[in-house]
Amino acid sequence: MDSHHSYSQVKGVSTGVSNLFIKSYVSSKTINKLIQVHDRIFCCIAGSLADAQAVTKMAKFQLSFHSIQMESPPLVKAAASIMRELCYNNKEELQAGFITAGWDRKKGPQIYVVSLGGMLLSQPFTIGGSGSTYIYGYVDAKFKPDMSLEEAIQFSTNALALAMGRDNVSGGVVHLVVITEAEVKHVVVPGNKLPKFHDE
Amino acid sequence: MSSIGTGYDLSASTFSPDGRVFQVEYAMKAVENSSTAIGIRCKDGVVFGVEKLILSKLYEQGSNKRIFNIDRHVGMAVAGLLADARSLSEVSREEASNFRSNYGHDIPLKHLADRVAMYVHAYTLYSAVRPFGCSFILGSYDEDDGPQLYMVDPSGISYMKEMTCRELVKEVAKIIYIVHDEVKDKAFELELSWVGEVTKGRHELVPKDIKEEAEKYAKESLEEEDDSDEDNM
Numbered sequence: 001m002d003s004h005h006s007y008s009q010v011k012g013v014s015t016g017v018s019n020l021f022i023k024s025y026v027s028s029k030t031i032n033k034l035i036q037v038h039d040r041i042f043c044c045i046a047g048s049l050a051d052a053q054a055v056t057k058m059a060k061f062q063l064s065f066h067s068i069q070m071e072s073p074p075l076v077k078a079a080a081s082i083m084r085e086l087c088y089n090n091k092e093e094l095q096a097g098f099i100t101a102g103w104d105r106k107k108g109p110q111i112y113v114v115s116l117g118g119m120l121l122s123q124p125f126t127i128g129g130s131g132s133t134y135i136y137g138y139v140d141a142k143f144k145p146d147m148s149l150e151e152a153i154q155f156s157t158n159a160l161a162l163a164m165g166r167d168n169v170s171g172g173v174v175h176l177v178v179i180t181e182a183e184v185k186h187v188v189v190p191g192n193k194l195p196k197f198h199d200e
Numbered sequence: 201m202s203s204i205g206t207g208y209d210l211s212a213s214t215f216s217p218d219g220r221v222f223q224v225e226y227a228m229k230a231v232e233n234s235s236t237a238i239g240i241r242c243k244d245g246v247v248f249g250v251e252k253l254i255l256s257k258l259y260e261q262g263s264n265k266r267i268f269n270i271d272r273h274v275g276m277a278v279a280g281l282l283a284d285a286r287s288l289s290e291v292s293r294e295e296a297s298n299f300r301s302n303y304g305h306d307i308p309l310k311h312l313a314d315r316v317a318m319y320v321h322a323y324t325l326y327s328a329v330r331p332f333g334c335s336f337i338l339g340s341y342d343e344d345d346g347p348q349l350y351m352v353d354p355s356g357i358s359y360m361k362e363m364t365c366r367e368l369v370k371e372v373a374k375i376i377y378i379v380h381d382e383v384k385d386k387a388f389e390l391e392l393s394w395v396g397e398v399t400k401g402r403h404e405l406v407p408k409d410i411k412e413e414a415e416k417y418a419k420e421s422l423e424e425e426d427d428s429d430e431d432n433m
Binding site: 106 | 311
């Protein structure tokens with residue numbers, strides 16, 4: 001999930017592979033589903049990870065070329081548009097969705113959802129993946145615009161902990177990426193260090 | 201100053217012994233012989249002015265435009281062969297449109313100027329085609345980057361080139377009136393456009409009332425100068 005506040009971004013992803021097909025085991029509890037496509041732009045991937053990795057690899061190349069041609073860091077919207085073009089034009093073959101988020105000089109922190117068929121939507125915060133169904137109520141109730149950095153990190157961690165608590169195929173480790181103008185911080189929180197809620 | 205090519209000027213794919221490509225230089229002459237186009241950048245926008253020579257009294261006012269809209273936020277004023285300029289304006293429009301389709305936002309002017317300049321340059325490399333016989337000025341205004349102006353000439357170089365927009369419109373009209381050579385050319389129609397804070401970043405033709413005010417100012421300034429000349433005598 002993603003949330004952003006006035007000057008930076010927090011992206012959080014909990015790992016656990018939920019396979020759409022016959023196999024129903026968790027193939028890895030520790031993979032990182034946050035891919036960096038540029039200095040201040042990251043993508044959360046979902047769906048078929050093979051497809052998602054192929055798309056982000058192509059997008060990373062195109063974005064890097066675009067950024068060098070423009071002689072300036074790319075806009076988050078440009079990154080999201082590149083992903084959208086790839087998803088939309090190849091929608092028959094691909095099954096991958098993304099949350100593209102980052103910081104740019106023009107509009108500051110932004111979050112864009114690129115869905116399976118190639119829809120592009122900008123949102124103040126967003127959630128996705130199998131565990132997200134369990135936390136819609138929580139995030140809708142608890143989100144406030146213009147949170148501070150610490151509040152945003154706490155909000156993301158809580159939401160992920162709740163989802164991991166209820167979803168059988170979510171769990172393992174939380175990867176958080178905090179993107180600000182100045183730097184990018186990657187925080188890994190193992191499952192047993194997450195905030196504890198009432199769970200049976 | 202007419203340079204005689206003598207055999208090295210027949211195609212764009214031939215260098216002369218002193219390292220010149222004469223076809224490109226001849227293309228630039230087409231621009232020199234055409235009537236004036238001006239683009240001026242001021243602190244809150246860009247103004248274009250073009251001296252359109254009236255070749256026939258039958259032409260309707262406002263026809264044969266020499267200022268084009270490339271995208272909502274970009275304008276182009278041209279000098280030289282008008283047919284070449286029209287084809288290049290279509291090329292620029294496609295570039296701007298493709299950029300928006302791929303990257304989701306307005307094309308930065310520098311990038312557009314570079315892309316069109318690359319296209320113009322490509323036509324200076326082969327003997328099968330001739331270089332474009334026009335130069336053009338691209339201008340745009342953006343909240344973050346401010347007003348920008350770029351010029352592209354037949355060789356394919358692009359280079360960058362400050363009143364408020366409303367005052368500048370009058371000055372541009374005045375320059376065109378001064379530059380217009382009464383003896384050499386006949387009547388002319390003034391075409392004016394602007395892009396800036398005053399138009400919220402959209403490139404548009406200057407509204408009729410402001411244009412008339414500018415033309416009036418230009419004509420009056422010319423008369424004053426004529427009067428002062430007489431006094432000096």
